[in-house]
Amino acid sequence: xxxxxxxxxxxxxxxxxxxxxxxxxxxxxxxxxxxxxxxxxxxxxxxxxxxxxxxxxxxxxxxxxxxxxxxxxxxxxxxxxxxxxxxxxxxxxxxxxxxxxxxxxxxxxxxxxxxxxxxxxxxxxxxxxxxxxxxxxxxxxxxxxxxxxxxxx
Numbered sequence: 001x002x003x004x005x006x007x008x009x010x011x012x013x014x015x016x017x018x019x020x021x022x023x024x025x026x027x028x029x030x031x032x033x034x035x036x037x038x039x040x041x042x043x044x045x046x047x048x049x050x051x052x053x054x055x056x057x058x059x060x061x062x063x064x065x066x067x068x069x070x071x072x073x074x075x076x077x078x079x080x081x082x083x084x085x086x087x088x089x090x091x092x093x094x095x096x097x098x099x100x101x102x103x104x105x106x107x108x109x110x111x112x113x114x115x116x117x118x119x120x121x122x123x124x125x126x127x128x129x130x131x132x133x134x135x136x137x138x139x140x141x142x143x144x145x146x147x148x149x150x151x152x153x
Contacts (some may be wrong), residue, residue, distance in 0.1 A: 018076065022139050025070040030131055031062035034066065037127055047119065049106060056105050059100060066095045067138070076147035086146055093141035097134035105130035 036059035048053065067089055108126030117125075131137060 012063045018143065019139065020072050025067060025074060026135050028070065029063040029067050029135075032066055033059045033131060034124065034127055035059075036062055038124070041120075041123060047109075050111075052109065052123070053102050053106065056102055056127070060101055060128075062100070064097070064138065067094075070090075070140075076142060081147075089146040090142070093138055093146060096141070097138050100137060101130045104133060113124050129139060 027079040
């Protein structure tokens, strides 16, 4: 009974530490993601949905590569195998998160356009919203699928 309690406390502390490290990596990802989008929109201002999705996707891919590098070395260091299975699962979660990101990004732009804010504000607030939900989904997917240690047979 005592050992179950001790293990439970250890698991919570590990989860809290991983989540804090994930937040740190996520902050770096947000800078890359939002930074690339803003640079793209500054160089090629547009409200064309196809270009916006293209810019968002490119920004997201840069951030997701950064995410894998840092999460495998920091937040999930003791769990990362860096094998084919892990990379495939990471790509699957990245693809799912990208779809979520693009849907929220475009929906946010459509919604905030009704409010008559500046185009820069609309695109940036939509991007921030498009980063939040996929980040939560990514943490859970990485924690329980991507960087999950396989039990020895």
